Amino acid sequence: MFSRRLPGKTPPARMRRTEGSVMESLAERKKMLRRRMRGVRAGIFSCPEEHARLSLMIQRRAMAEPAWARSGSILLYAAFRDEADTSFLLEQAWLQGKTVALPRCRPAPAEGEMDFFVCRGWADLALSALGIPEPSPGLPLWRASGDPALMLVPGLAFDRRGGRLGYGGGFYDRWLDQGGTAGAGTPLTLGLAFSSQMVDEVPRGTWDRCVRGICTELETIWI
Template sequence: MTDPQAKDAARREARARRDAIAASDHPAAAAAVRDRIAELAQDGHLPRGAAGGYWPLASELDARPALLHLKRLGHSIGLPVSGPRGTALLFRDWAPEAPMATGRYGIREPAEGRAVLRPSVLLVPLLAFDRSGHRLGYGAGYYDRTLDALRDDGAVIAVGVAFAAQEMPAVPVDAHDERLDWILTERETLRIRK
């Protein structure tokens, strides 16, 4: 098991690196990731069905342009609803004009009453990543539990979405940490071989 202090230090470093990215660079990075998602979809790497994403928090790369592109391709789109700590995320149907609520951590989420979806593609936020497909999250384990549950229930493609500056040589990992299948940044598309 990784030393929790080492993981916390890596999180602080990764957050500082991500926070240092100029806000003026965010829209171009989001557009580049959208284009990379379009290429993956066009090349047949993304299954049809529901795609899950996230509402950007603080300095996270905005995945909404990629999600809207997938919606135009016929995917239903879900955003997460955070339940109690230690549980998997639930995904509710999202459209830009649909009512939103403020969730557990102050993050925007689809309002109560929206249909629940099971993503076959999941765009995953992160603080840091490495080239072996490991991601460093915020420490609550929501995405690890979600990916574990989705993988137990069938296939899901996990796509990490990040700025290139969020790459680390090696992310500290524990046995329960779920690996990504792809990582998309504004600079490249990384396919993870397992």
């Protein structure tokens, strides 16, 4: 004989312990990979010339993608600390007349969520409390116009199936899970990373969102 779980019934304690163990294991694997990848990026950043050279290669490769050319809107981010630099992409997008939007985190009580705001140049950016360049208050919220949009996504690690390991806040996962801007659809997502940030497998939970492609200094991978 075996027991069958009925709708609305609480799972047995043993099942709850198993689910909890799986969650703890996933969290620990992510924590370990984040620690390792932070070290990888710090190593690249320790040589400013190499960091700048690889960053420019990544940016030029991203711009060479057809998705860049056909996208009227580019959702980008201002690189922070040892992330691959994005300043060339930002400047080129502005020069090409594209609609450029950058993220800003929502204040309490909506921690963990963000919105993208249209920025027309560096003057529209200000430093957050953490020192991260973000859109200044009062800028228009980005909304899709029906034209293709490309979102360039940061991360600590990526794999060839589109798996992405972020910083643990879940900002991009939530934004993408909600379909970006409500009713507007979701932009094509392309992760930006150094090739040394590519791993065999990124540990993922059911709530983690994949990217459609990853661009490194060596190649662009579309899934």
